[in-house]
Amino acid sequence: MGTYILWDVDGTLLRNGKDARNLYHEAIELAAGRAIANQLPHMHGKTDGQILTEALAIYGLEPSLHPVASAHLDDLSRLRHEAGMRREICPGVPDAMEAFAARGWTNALLTGNSAMRARFKLAGAGLDVDAFDWKHSYFGDVSPMRSELTIRAQEELLRHAIVIIGDTPGDDIAAQAAGIPFIAVATGVYSVEDLAETDAALVVDDLDEGLPAVLALIDGFAR
Numbered sequence: 001m002g003t004y005i006l007w008d009v010d011g012t013l014l015r016n017g018k019d020a021r022n023l024y025h026e027a028i029e030l031a032a033g034r035a036i037a038n039q040l041p042h043m044h045g046k047t048d049g050q051i052l053t054e055a056l057a058i059y060g061l062e063p064s065l066h067p068v069a070s071a072h073l074d075d076l077s078r079l080r081h082e083a084g085m086r087r088e089i090c091p092g093v094p095d096a097m098e099a100f101a102a103r104g105w106t107n108a109l110l111t112g113n114s115a116m117r118a119r120f121k122l123a124g125a126g127l128d129v130d131a132f133d134w135k136h137s138y139f140g141d142v143s144p145m146r147s148e149l150t151i152r153a154q155e156e157l158l159r160h161a162i163v164i165i166g167d168t169p170g171d172d173i174a175a176q177a178a179g180i181p182f183i184a185v186a187t188g189v190y191s192v193e194d195l196a197e198t199d200a201a202l203v204v205d206d207l208d209e210g211l212p213a214v215l216a217l218i219d220g221f222a223r
């Protein structure tokens with residue numbers, strides 16, 4: 001019995017990357033072996049697996065290129081990391097993680113990124129990667145749907161209390177599909193007003209200002 005806080009990465013733990021869209025596009029170009037005009041729509045809240053599937057379809061490329069593009073995406077993330085490109089941590093995140101851990105709750109990840117990409121981004125931003133339970137974390141490099149991740153988390157953590165913290169309506173839909181309570185933070189592209197239209201149990205501007213409310217909510221069902 002315990003309590004798992006499943007964190008989204010982009011827009012939630014870390015500010016969104018400015019060139020994220022280009023990274024997916026570049027991975028597709030490398031997989032296709034040729035230049036392609038960038039026509040990708042915005043993809044906030046989608047898994048990497050889903051974004052690559054949709055991008056291949058938009059460009060009329062074979063779905064079989066997916067694993068190749070996925071490997072390029074990991075490589076591009078590593079190269080960006082090695083080149084010194086760093087994400088910024090969202091307000092209040094380190095204190096929130098500490099407050100959760102101090103209560104005996106476990107910080108873990110539920111993200112559309114691969115484990116490798118998540119690790120590069122978090123370490124690069126200066127978050128302690130060992131503060132997360134990687135064995136009970138859920139990654140979207142293969143899963144085409146975020147709800148597959150939430151349903152797997154729900155099944156594996158059945159005896160535990162779980163909550164998802166994320167920044168998009170897509171996070172909410174996936175959380176609701178698995179019956180997991182969702183807390184929304186407006187540190188990504190969606191505003192408090194946008195997120196208030198979801199089924200989130202709580203919407204906060206950020207975890208700096210919103211931490212007391214977040215703790216009070218989770219205290220209500222923590223195990």
Ligand SMILES: [Mg+2]
Pocket residue numbers: 008009010011012044045166167168188
């Ligand atoms: Mg996000």
